[in-house]
Amino acid sequence: MKILTERMEAHRGDSHTIERYEATGGYTALRKGLLDIGAEGVTAEVKASNIRGRGGANFPAGVKWGFLAPAKPAYLVVNADESEPGTYKDRQLMERDPHQLVEGVVLTSFALSVNHAFIYIRGEYPKPARRVQRAVDEAYAKGYLGTDILGSGFDLDITVHLGGGAYICGEESALLNSLEGRRGEPRIKPPFPAVEGLYSKPTIVNNVETLSNVPWIVNNGGAAYARIGPDTSAGTRMISLSGHVNKPGNYEIVMGMPWRDIIYDFGGGIPEGRELKAWIPGGSSAPWFVPEEHLDTPATIDDTGEHGSMMGSGAVIVMDDSTDVVAAAHRIVRFYAHESCGQCTPCREGTSWLERILYRIMTGRGRRADLDLLLDVSDNISPGLAWPPLMTTICPLGPSATAPVVSLMQFFRDEVEAKIGGEDG
Ligand SMILES: Cc1cc2nc3c(=O)[nH]c(=O)nc-3n(C[C@H](O)[C@H](O)[C@H](O)COP(=O)(O)O)c2cc1C
Numbered sequence: 001m002k003i004l005t006e007r008m009e010a011h012r013g014d015s016h017t018i019e020r021y022e023a024t025g026g027y028t029a030l031r032k033g034l035l036d037i038g039a040e041g042v043t044a045e046v047k048a049s050n051i052r053g054r055g056g057a058n059f060p061a062g063v064k065w066g067f068l069a070p071a072k073p074a075y076l077v078v079n080a081d082e083s084e085p086g087t088y089k090d091r092q093l094m095e096r097d098p099h100q101l102v103e104g105v106v107l108t109s110f111a112l113s114v115n116h117a118f119i120y121i122r123g124e125y126p127k128p129a130r131r132v133q134r135a136v137d138e139a140y141a142k143g144y145l146g147t148d149i150l151g152s153g154f155d156l157d158i159t160v161h162l163g164g165g166a167y168i169c170g171e172e173s174a175l176l177n178s179l180e181g182r183r184g185e186p187r188i189k190p191p192f193p194a195v196e197g198l199y200s201k202p203t204i205v206n207n208v209e210t211l212s213n214v215p216w217i218v219n220n221g222g223a224a225y226a227r228i229g230p231d232t233s234a235g236t237r238m239i240s241l242s243g244h245v246n247k248p249g250n251y252e253i254v255m256g257m258p259w260r261d262i263i264y265d266f267g268g269g270i271p272e273g274r275e276l277k278a279w280i281p282g283g284s285s286a287p288w289f290v291p292e293e294h295l296d297t298p299a300t301i302d303d304t305g306e307h308g309s310m311m312g313s314g315a316v317i318v319m320d321d322s323t324d325v326v327a328a329a330h331r332i333v334r335f336y337a338h339e340s341c342g343q344c345t346p347c348r349e350g351t352s353w354l355e356r357i358l359y360r361i362m363t364g365r366g367r368r369a370d371l372d373l374l375l376d377v378s379d380n381i382s383p384g385l386a387w388p389p390l391m392t393t394i395c396p397l398g399p400s401a402t403a404p405v406v407s408l409m410q411f412f413r414d415e416v417e418a419k420i421g422g423e424d425g
């Protein structure tokens with residue numbers, strides 16, 4: 001079952017053009033929404049679809065839309081920052097089917113009575129940004145954007161904005177600060193963006209993939225979408241598969257299959273006859289899974305969560321038995337230490353402590369006391385080392401940095417100890 005990638009797979013050369021989009025049913029949902037079922041109808045279909053946000057937090061989109069405060073103007077902001085390591089699905093959706101996103105943005109803005117939407121694209125994505133900007137320009141030229149769209153009386157402008165390359169600007173409130181021209185630092189919540197967001201006005205922030213589903217949902221009905229996959233993980237889901245698999249790439253899957261199928265069927269198994277050692281099921285912020293425990297776990301939002309991790313951003317990073325897991329954890333923690341915005345002490349200090357401890361273990365200078373210290377520092381960032389994490393910080397970046405450390409100590413403590421060696425290290 002393909003919703004998001006059908007067009008781009010069937011028309012590889014020109015799926016991004018407005019001609020191909022219109023020739024394959026594009027903008028029919030817009031007509032249906034604006035001229036037939038109306039704003040309430042669009043909202044009702046999205047609620048009925050049970051679609052949960054694809055940006056990482058899995059929040060039901062229809063419920064979030066319902067939180068939008070009545071003050072005007074209100075805004076829709078599309079999160080196209082896609083900076084979670086291993087994730088590259090939004091890139092494909094923007095590069096290969098930008099009109100699908102634009103149509104989703106117009107329908108969503110219409111449902112929310114929003115007259116200005118922003119698409120915030122990560123700065124390192126020049127090609128997707130060009131394609132989205134071109135799609136926006138074409139949509140204006142065809143009367144799908146601008147004033148009195150399709151004669152419905154609804155007006156919408158879309159602004160495409162490029163970020164400056166900071167990971168933290170993917171966090172929705174940091175993104176809003178960045179869009180306003182401020183430092184990209186997360187805001188303390190509440191207030192949530194739906195009440196006080198961009199320019200202190202009510203704002204809905206949704207991920208590219210979330211909104212790219214909206215045209216299909218409006219065309220086919222929310223109930224049809226809800227019937228795809230398990231009840232609480234409705235619809236298809238883009239997976240960015242990378243690392244030690246024979247066939248890395250983006251795959252649109254129906255949630256619910258065991259993780260084994262994602263790695264061995266979609267991914268074609270582990271190269272060079274090696275063994276699977278571990279994988280990260282939902283971006284580098286997610287705790288790791290191991291074959292002894294998790295190959296038969298269904299790849300759904302809830303099952304993955306109940307087993308102590310998350311489907312997160314959809315990035316699945318596979319590690320074979322040649323992987324130095326201490327080095328892998330260090331590499332991830334180093335990223336978070338570098339990307340910490342510095343507002344919260346546990347994150348600012350703790351992530352670089354973790355990085356330094358892992359570095360000395362990795363380079364053969366670890367001490368026995370480092371084993372406890374790793375967990376102690378992690379516990380200070382994320383009390384109780386619970387999953388989902390308890391927060392001592394403004395945003396989840398700090399707690400995310402503890403995920404690889406806790407996984408390392410949970411599943412591979414013997415390898416960490418072996419690197420440390422004797423009593424004195
Ligand atoms: C540190 C951090 C980075 C994030 N990066 C992204 C990102 O790159 N893209 C994204 O869509 N959501 C990202 N999120 C999640 C957003 O804050 C927000 O939940 C999401 O954009 C909401 O869209 P959705 O409801 O459609 O999933 C990030 C969250 C955190 C804490």
Ligand code: SF4
Pocket residue numbers: 168185186339340341342343344345347348393394395396397398399
């Ligand atoms: S947790 Fe880290 S990245 Fe998030 S607000 Fe605090 S210091 Fe900044």
